[in-house]
Amino acid sequence: MFNKSLLPLALGGFGIGMSEFVMMGILPDIAASLRITIPQAGYLISAYALGVVFGAPLLVGLLSKRAPRGVLIWFMLLVTAFNTMSALAPNFELLMITRFLAGLPHGAFFGVGAVVAMRLASEGKSASAVATMFAGLAFASVLGVPFGTWLGHNVSWRLVFIIVAAIGLATMLTLNKLVPYLDPPQGGSFRQDLLIFRTPQLWLAMAITSIGTGGFFAYISYIAPLLIEVTKFSANTIPMVMMVIGIGMTTGVLLGGKLADRVAPLPALLMLLCPMAAVLLLNGVMIASQPAMLMLAFATGAIALALGPPIQMLLMEHSKGSEMLGSSLGQSGFNIGNALGALLGGVPLTLGYSYVAPQWVACGLALCGVALVLLMLGLEGKQRMASVPA
Numbered sequence: 001m002f003n004k005s006l007l008p009l010a011l012g013g014f015g016i017g018m019s020e021f022v023m024m025g026i027l028p029d030i031a032a033s034l035r036i037t038i039p040q041a042g043y044l045i046s047a048y049a050l051g052v053v054f055g056a057p058l059l060v061g062l063l064s065k066r067a068p069r070g071v072l073i074w075f076m077l078l079v080t081a082f083n084t085m086s087a088l089a090p091n092f093e094l095l096m097i098t099r100f101l102a103g104l105p106h107g108a109f110f111g112v113g114a115v116v117a118m119r120l121a122s123e124g125k126s127a128s129a130v131a132t133m134f135a136g137l138a139f140a141s142v143l144g145v146p147f148g149t150w151l152g153h154n155v156s157w158r159l160v161f162i163i164v165a166a167i168g169l170a171t172m173l174t175l176n177k178l179v180p181y182l183d184p185p186q187g188g189s190f191r192q193d194l195l196i197f198r199t200p201q202l203w204l205a206m207a208i209t210s211i212g213t214g215g216f217f218a219y220i221s222y223i224a225p226l227l228i229e230v231t232k233f234s235a236n237t238i239p240m241v242m243m244v245i246g247i248g249m250t251t252g253v254l255l256g257g258k259l260a261d262r263v264a265p266l267p268a269l270l271m272l273l274c275p276m277a278a279v280l281l282l283n284g285v286m287i288a289s290q291p292a293m294l295m296l297a298f299a300t301g302a303i304a305l306a307l308g309p310p311i312q313m314l315l316m317e318h319s320k321g322s323e324m325l326g327s328s329l330g331q332s333g334f335n336i337g338n339a340l341g342a343l344l345g346g347v348p349l350t351l352g353y354s355y356v357a358p359q360w361v362a363c364g365l366a367l368c369g370v371a372l373v374l375l376m377l378g379l380e381g382k383q384r385m386a387s388v389p390a
Contacts, residue, residue: 013136015167018144025149051103111328131257141246209333212369217341248301256306284359
């Protein structure tokens, strides 16, 4: 039976997912409207991602000792306010600032929301409950992002951020109505929470998250111009492609939750990052075929979001006693990957290479993620052997 208390978390994930991922679809429209280049517009993606990186640990650290429901409502108030400001920004510089601010509550919401989802979950279904929240983010790519992309092409990209703000307001109301009151977490101060950063495994988990998922973001940051300029899709079909990616993401995050309930996080990540590297390679090889790119769009989205639940479980596994802070680092890591992917994917474009070049960057980042998982598995294996009595 579906737990209706998880619905507000999924709705919040939908609004935040739309705010983040719709940028990839409306990038050409923003560039044309503000009279900047597409690589310059790509910096807006990086600004949002950096907001997530800084906001997640900061906001969670400041508010994690308060009742979770009230904290989530405050985070969605920030989502509403800053997306409204993005809609009203008159120039590129101010839009950069407002996108950074809009990113601040993103990771904090998912970090606190993941812990709330686990507390509301039935026995043995923790990862699946977390996946339900992330399914909202993924479902944004099925409906919110294609609709926002169409709206940006045909009406105004500013209306997209107004819609996100409205979703934020609706989330606040449903959080208050459907999520039960939960006691604040017991534990020490924020300074004591920061002690989790002394754990080398946590840093490795963050590196896997940031670099491994960076491949997906290098792919999706420039997907619209790639498909228009190289694969020769018309601009009006890009919302359809974004919907295919979104369907893949929604499918993937639910399967990732089931996988994370059955398989330990590191083996699960290895099972996902290897095919991710292969799919990203094929995106560069099969670029001339529209049917192939549609199938690969589904596969890329599915694998990318399937990584979410095992990553969250890995981070919480290595942040015992400070799970909210550890959980929030998942979105920090994802958005370091977002910033890294958009930045590194844009480098070959500024050097004059074609829109195919970011796909090679994407594949390389995914392979680096595979190497980091193997390193972490090796270190954990050595620690287990060292702990066995002679």
